Amino acid sequence: MKNVKYVLAENGLTSWHIVVSWDAPEPQKYAADELQHFIYKISGAVIPVVTDKVEKRGPEILVGPSNRYKEYEIDLDFEKLGEEGFIIKTVGENIVITGAKPRGTIYGVYTFLETYLGCRWFSSKVSKIPQRSKIELPEIDDMQVPAFNYREAYWRDAFNGYFAVRNKMNSNKGEFTDRQGGKFKFYNFHHTFNDLVPVEKYFSTHPEYFSEINGKRVAERTQLCLTNPDVLELCIQGVKEWIKKDPTCNVYSVAQNDWHNFCTCEKCREIDEREGSHAGTMITFVNKVAEAIAAEYPDKYIHTFAYQYTRKAPKYVRPAKNVIVRLCTIECCFSHPLEECNVEAIKRAEQSKTSFLDDLREWSRICDNLFIWDYTTNFANYLMPFPNLHVLQPNLQLYRKYGVKGVMMQGNFSHGGGGIMAELEAYVQSKLLWNPDIDVKKVINEFLVGYFGQASVPIGKYLEMMHEAVKPYHMSIYDMPDAPYFTDELLSKAEDLFDEAERMADNEEVLERIGNLRLQVTYTVISRMPLENPSREVMIERFSRELRKYGITEIFERRDLQMSIEKMKTSRYCRDRSGLYRVDYRM
Template sequence: MEQKYFQLMLIAGLFLLQVSLCQSKALVIVDKGKTDAKVLISAQAGNFERLAAEDLAVYIEKMTGARPEIINTEQEISKALTRKDIPLFIIGSLALKENPQLQKKIDAVKKKNPVLRADAIVIKTDGNRVYLAGSNEESNCSAVAEILRRWGCRFFMPTEFGQCIPEYSRLVLDEIDFAYGPPFEVRMYWISWLGDTTGKDEFMRLNMMINESVPSGHCLARYTKDIAPGGDPFKVPISERSTAEHVAAKVEKLYAEGKRFSLGMEDGLYSSDSPKDKELMSLQWDKYFMTPSMTDAFMEFYNNVADILMKKYPESKAKIGFLAYSNITIPPVRDITAKEPLVAYLAPIDIDPIHGMDDIESPQKQEYKDMLYKWAKVMQGRVVIYDYDQGMLVWRDIPNPSIAAVRQDIKHYRNAGILGVDTESRGAFATTFINLYIRGRLMWNPDEDVDKLIEEFYPAFYGPMSGPMSQYWNAIFRAWEDTIVTEHEYFVAPAIYTGDLVLFLEKKLTEAEKIAEKIAVKKEKTNNEKLYLDRMKFTRLSFDILKNYMSMVKEAATNIDYTSAAGYGEKGLAAREQLTAMNGIFTTYKRIGEQGYAWWPGEVQQYRELSGLIDGTKGTLVKKLPLEWAFMRDPENIGLKEKYYECPVDLSYWNKNHKNFTVKTRKDYPEKTWEIVTADLYIQAQGIRNKDRQSYTGYGWYRTNVELNNNDVQGNVHIMFPGLFNECWLYVNGQQVAHRENYKPIWWFNDYRFEWDIDLTGKLKPGENTIALRIYNPHHFGGMFRRPFIYRLK
């Protein structure tokens, strides 16, 4: 019933639209597959004007089967303009020439005093004429995109796969007098990680995105390598006037010519032995990168460079881009105003990409909101957000929606008066899905109704399957919106894609596939019906990847069955191959390669290696340690004094009250009180947070008891923690037996196996053994995320 409702509502909506158009002074563009309409562009039209005309003609033909003629010669234009009996679409500079009043409409809505450029569009009907123009050549394409949207065309993803084009036997256009200018001068994404760019330009164009930017990429070492101490580009005395003079001399020609160029920092953490730098570094600590902030020192450098060049070339319109990234993400402490040529690209790579700035569950994102407004003040609005979509940086080709975040954040970007958004994406539409479409709409109009955009997506994209498919994807969207996790890599997956969610998704997918069977058996299918079936195949393969990956994680992290885990991993990777074969834009792994344990094939390889420790190849399993462990938060670091490694574990409060706590309210669990956590998920994802909802950092203690017999303790016995973050200390029967002291505090600098293997030969005894694990978590992920075991090494 539900899918029929969606279909009927869509049909009824389109019918009422056509009826209302016909009852007004509507211009008939196509009737019964025939058209006399002409598309006129100047004989001197540039590339974007020509693209705008082509887009209009192509999609009218896709909607109706009739293609209007494009006219672009002086003689034919003059002849066409005399016609009063046929529809004339007049685009771009020709429209402004024929109707000069349009320019006033554009000027009234476009951004005043732009830094880079101001975009605006105007669409006006006048009898048989339809004028479509923009404030610049590229904006002409946005005017055409607007009229296509009004006809119901949607471009949810690149290539025909993501295009939803309605079919009409009669296409009409009501009277229009519309002008609009977006608030952002930069509205774009680019494809990183060697992703497939097929269809990207058209997708951006038809969603009102543009390619306006200021270069900001990593390149500073190009200008400082000859003065870097010891050749280390991250040790340059950045705030010293001499450094600015050195760099200014090297970029002087670019500045004099009015170019846009980058002085962006290199990709790493900066430090310095310069006395001046050290003084400025002492102003604030960067808790995200666990190092002194270099922002004040870098702003001294950038202002010095700009000052030197501005004095020498006061007429230059050059722009100097730089990255507010790594340990210059946090705004400067001092009251600084950036020089006019400078444009900052704020790149919050280590700040929660899941939640919006107004979400109380993410203090990190609220901190970032404060950073945004401070940077906007420092830069006098010359800020571009350089964010990441997909936000999960090392991931597993499963859906990673960002809608909950961007729908909140975009309004703050507008309110802060910044230049816009330049998103680093990989495409990877099996992961990003409709994220980039929603981003494009919000960059154009931050007040766009996101719920309406999502609601209209399902019948357009899935047709008769829209009912169960809306439930499928809305469940995924809710899971991401409701989660408390704030981290940005694949370890978060089991906290979001729970077993119950995966079962629900499978049920809804099966329902949709049964509906799709009715289309599949038809001998004659419309183009849209063929696309519906392709999209169902895409969704099935996407789900197979998800289901197999999550099964792999459960078998490895929860059940310690590494053979089964690897088997599920291989099935998931096979499904990924099939998905990629459908369309290269769905994934990105093919071109970059996936070398090492951080990537999915490497994770499968890790499980095969772990299997060898317990299947008799390199060792045999002695005992799986419990899934549930007692846990004590130790923010005051009193655990050693209180002997948490051997004192009685009192779980009476937990046993009586744990059902009263949810993952969101567990932050309020009483201090100095034992609780239960599982060993297959890192602690923050289980609700171990501070009362202010910040991720718990500091010391913590795991405790369990294990019963062993005489045979169990014989031979070369080890304990393996196959997934464990943090510096750790292991205690057995009250004695410290190991210290993991070589673990790097910033987790991504470590070996991505995250294993800790300890030789316990002679340390265990027959009977009950008390195992205690003390962790020190300074940053993000904390504790165990794969269940440990005891094995005997051959």
């Protein structure tokens, strides 16, 4: 290493100490313990962890704020760190790793281990911890602040608290311990109208609480009447009950159900026509809920969607200071960067003339707390390839450009998952959510080598081939296996690359990872195969056994695996499989 200034450990020995404040909170102590643990795994040296009440005995790594700062004349500007930033800095013979509370110091420690000691955490089960007899360091002056306050790669493997915190995500779904610093926590962070005012409970006696469509109040797949004062009171009381039930949440959701059928009564229609958007009634209503909540709970936020029929920003009403609006990309093309492609791969039910980019600009102009709900898998065909890695960086850079404060990237969140490179997606997304300017190709290559070893070369060629294939087309999150970018020739080449990868596998674990990933090609081939092909049923049975071997529980969103397999036997594509979906689910 050039410009070596510090030797942390050599031949299992060290003169250093890790210092925490005598009254340090648990996340700060956890950061110190993790630093000690991984330095030991790297070098065999155990650096003692002591408090700042202990007399100095040699060079120190100061983890978090402590009384040593005054002694060493360390002056740090914590204001610049925001809510989760950190500083790694060499001062004299010492190293300071400190950050904003409660998680900044933890993120600083993991960045120190990653950037300066070479650690990587590729998934919940696969990591790279280098072995060194000597740990050398240069002078360091590294301050980082995340691009987004809320960062969530919504994949099952990424919910693992150790993976998430080590990759600096504060995911709502993250399974964190208190020592890991907690998370950005939502209460019911999805569609909640029916939770707040259940149609089953109220429609028979109060149909006026629900959508009026063509002059008639409807119960099936309905929304709320947002100009009804009783509905407002029920929602306010419902949110207050949620806060009492779980006061640890940052955000409480007041959001439309996951379908259309907005209310068109005279009062609702009047507001929406004036505002030029159905977000007019939504934001007017949510602001009133937020105002009532702020009077008693000034530190809580109310969340709602700009989704489908509410995606377009209103002309006049502005979201309140304690309202989070989450703009959703569901209709967008995911094979081209959003700033370069206005095509909507899914046609909007509402005949709006605004593009997603138009809507992003307008919401960013009027909303102080704009979040994004992004989509990073094919929801109709979980196991079908979804080559989108090339658009993640430009899209996140776009969100940052327009002042977005939080991003959730929804992938396959089922209990099984797999077969779709979920671990790579989660890893790359976690890195980009912290810093959208990273070298993405380097990150992908590091993952492939760490995850697949020698087989990373054919796997890398496969991924590159798939990404090139989708570029001439507009890819949606509901495309079918007969999409024009999938051809028999392409899939045949993919099979050859997987054959090569299996021959090059370093060991059985890597061979299993390759087999898991190969399921996406197998699924696509079977789905394109004519029903009368005599090999089809045998292939489906073998495919079914492979799914269970790898613990995969869903191949279509929200559907039982066995039912899905039976549907595959009788029809080729998801669009042909009647009764495939239901909407009674929780995220």
